[in-house]
Amino acid sequence: MKHETAVMEQATRLRTEAYWMPFTHNRYLKKNPRSRILARAEGAYYTTVEGRRLFDCVSGMWCCPLGHGHPKIAEAVARQVKELDYSPAFQMGHPKIFSLAERIVRLAPAGMGQVFFANSGSEAVDTALKIAVAYHRMKGEAARTRLIGRERGYHGVGIGGISVGGIAPNRKMFAPLLLQGIDHLPHTYNAAEMAFSRGQPKWGAHLADELERLVALHDASTIAAVIVEPVQGSAGVIVPPAGYLERLRAICDKHGILLIFDEVITGFGRLGEPFGAQRFGVVPDMITFAKIVTNGVIPMGGVIVKPAIHDAFMTGPETAVELFHGYTYSGHPVAAAAAHATLDAIEEEASFKQVRELEPVLERAAHSLKGEPGVSDIRNIGLVAAIELEPLRENVQARPGARALKVFERAMEDGMLFRFTGDIIAMAPPFISTQTEIGRMVEVLRGAIRATH
Ligand SMILES: Cc1ncc(COP(=O)(O)O)c(C=O)c1O
Numbered sequence: 116m117k118h119e120t121a122v123m124e125q126a127t128r129l130r131t132e133a134y135w136m137p138f139t140h141n142r143y144l145k146k147n148p149r150s151r152i153l154a155r156a157e158g159a160y161y162t163t164v165e166g167r168r169l170f171d172c173v174s175g176m177w178c179c180p181l182g183h184g185h186p187k188i189a190e191a192v193a194r195q196v197k198e199l200d201y202s203p204a205f206q207m208g209h210p211k212i213f214s215l216a217e218r219i220v221r222l223a224p225a226g227m228g229q230v231f232f233a234n235s236g237s238e239a240v241d242t243a244l245k246i247a248v249a250y251h252r253m254k255g256e257a258a259r260t261r262l263i264g265r266e267r268g269y270h271g272v273g274i275g276g277i278s279v280g281g282i283a284p285n286r287k288m289f290a291p292l293l294l295q296g297i298d299h300l301p302h303t304y305n306a307a308e309m310a311f312s313r314g315q316p317k318w319g320a321h322l323a324d325e326l327e328r329l330v331a332l333h334d335a336s337t338i339a340a341v342i343v344e345p346v347q348g349s350a351g352v353i354v355p356p357a358g359y360l361e362r363l364r365a366i367c368d369k370h371g372i373l374l375i376f377d378e379v380i381t382g383f384g385r386l387g388e389p390f391g392a393q394r395f396g397v398v399p400d401m402i403t404f405a406k407i408v409t410n411g412v413i414p415m416g417g418v419i420v421k422p423a424i425h426d427a428f429m430t431g432p433e434t435a436v437e438l439f440h441g442y443t444y445s446g447h448p449v450a451a452a453a454a455h456a457t458l459d460a461i462e463e464e465a466s467f468k469q470v471r472e473l474e475p476v477l478e479r480a481a482h483s484l485k486g487e488p489g490v491s492d493i494r495n496i497g498l499v500a501a502i503e504l505e506p507l508r509e510n511v512q513a514r515p516g517a518r519a520l521k522v523f524e525r526a527m528e529d530g531m532l533f534r535f536t537g538d539i540i541a542m543a544p545p546f547i548s549t550q551t552e553i554g555r556m557v558e559v560l561r562g563a564i565r566a567t568h
Pocket of ligand 1: 234235236237238240269270271272344348349377378379380405406
């Protein structure tokens with residue numbers, strides 16, 4: 116209780132000036148910060164410093180689906196800090212990171228062989244892009260340097276990630292820094308063809324053929340890799356059309372281009388399977404992951420590769436470093452302990468099954484919002500759903516994002532913490548959610564949509 120009072124007191128005296136918040140409307144938030152300051156979390160709920168309880172509708176930022184304060188993860192982290200708090204990442208190792216790599220390979224689709232560890236999704240993506248270019252060079256195809264991303268793709272904020280990413284505001288301020296030799300596939304969203312689809316839209320597989328056009332334009336011998344999120348998350352939940360990923364795979368195979376799935380959001384169960392690769396039955400050459408691997412408790416990311424990619428580097432003198440890449444905190448022992456405990460919990464709690472059981476519950480609830488004022492689309496897959504709203508207008512001019520902000524704030528007053536991108540409200544509730552909680556989440560959203568129209 117003493118601690119609780121101290122937290123609240125701290126918040127009363129909150130000075131916001133020195134902290135430049137990431138991806139945040141700093142000036143707006145700091146006018147009235149207290150409703151946005153979280154004091155504690157337990158299970159599927161946060162509590163703000165004002166004492167308001169919020170259901171965690173997006174599992175933190177897609178990363179805490181097993182619930183906050185998971186006792187097994189907390190214990191594993193505490194134990195590890197005492198046992199081995201840090202181990203040099205280069206030229207040294209520790210047992211838990213070897214066994215974790217093995218475990219992740221076992222969870223990955225058949226045909227994957229090794230894991231390279233990083234500390235975030237952004238680092239995982241830049242690592243995968245570097246491995247792709249270096250791999251072709253090791254194979255004697257040094258001209259294969261071109262990287263292909265996709266419009267509306269989000270691959271973090273590293274220079275590689277924003278270059279292959281396809282969200283304009285993330286790119287335009289940094290334009291001079293963007294990598295050369297990048298191209299983008301078209302995104303697969305088309306409201307006229309797929310609005311209100313449940314699961315994978317039927318229309319749109321042919322959009323993968325755009326890759327053939329890029330191959331014709333540049334020649335396959337210049338292209339290293341294609342990177343896509345199996346489900347585009349940050350851009351507002353864009354579900355791949357049926358057959359699309361299969362076609363991308365076939366075209367990459369035909370031309371010797373590596374296919375990278377960025378599974379930072381979809382990895383470790385969000386779609387009811389360990390990875391999107393298994394959900395969609397398409398095996399890429401590399402998979403990037405982060406977030407759920409540690410239930411968000413300690414940062415960790417990584418890249419899973421096929422043995423052929425790893426083995427291409429294992430040449431030259433045995434005493435020489437094979438890949439000149441890595442981070443001080445690659446494979447951090449505390450993150451490794453958190454990841455083991457997370458994977459234990461996923462097994463013990465049958466998390467993938469939980470997601471598969473909740474998927475139709477969320478689907479039904481989300482699609483019941485069809486017909487509410489200003490709702491222009493609803494889409495879902497796994498334990499993810501998005502509601503797209505028509506933008507507010509001022510003198511005919513659209514004000515993108517203004518409507519979703521109102522809905523977000525209204526929903527928070529009613530105990531729900533959503534996320535929004537533009538005018539799209541995303542839901543990715545914890546795997547431990549009950550059916551009642553999912554129902555309530557959607558009803559609060561309905562109320563907020565009506566109240567703000
Ligand atoms: C698909 C994808 N890739 C990469 C990232 C970046 O991850 P991080 O914020 O951990 O760097 C994200 C973050 O949401 C993501 O969704």
